[in-house]
Amino acid sequence: MAKRKFGAEFKTEAVKLVTERGVSVAQAARDLDLAESVLRRWMRELAAAPATAFPGHGQQRADLAEIAALKKEVAKLKAERDILKKAAAFFAREST
Secondary structure, three states: OOOOOOOHHHHHHHHHHHHOOOOOHHHHHHHHOOOHHHHHHHHHHHHHOOOOOOOOOOOOOHHHHHHHHHHHHHHHHHHHHHHHHHHHHHHHHHHO
16 A cells, blocks of 8 residues: 655645644544544644644755755765775785
8 A cells, every 4th residue: 555645735734624623633534534643743743843844845854954964974974984994905905
C-alpha cells in the first residue's frame, strides 16, 4: 500500500475542522479517513509553529536543513581525510 501524501492546505483545513468547528478528533479522523494520531500530530505541529507547520514541497525546517548541511560537510571531510591517509601511506612507501 502506497503512503498517502497530504498538502499543507488539507492538513490546515483538517485541523480547523476540529479546532474551529468543534468536531471531535475521532469523528474528523473517521470522516477524513485518517488515523486519530495523525490528526492529533497535525494539531500539535500547527499549534507549535503556525507559520512553518507543514513545510512540504522542498521546504525544510531550519534545524533539519542545518543537520543535513552538517552531515554533508562531515562526509566531505571524511573523504578528504581518507585521501590524505592514502597519500601519506603512498609517500611513506616511496621514501623507503
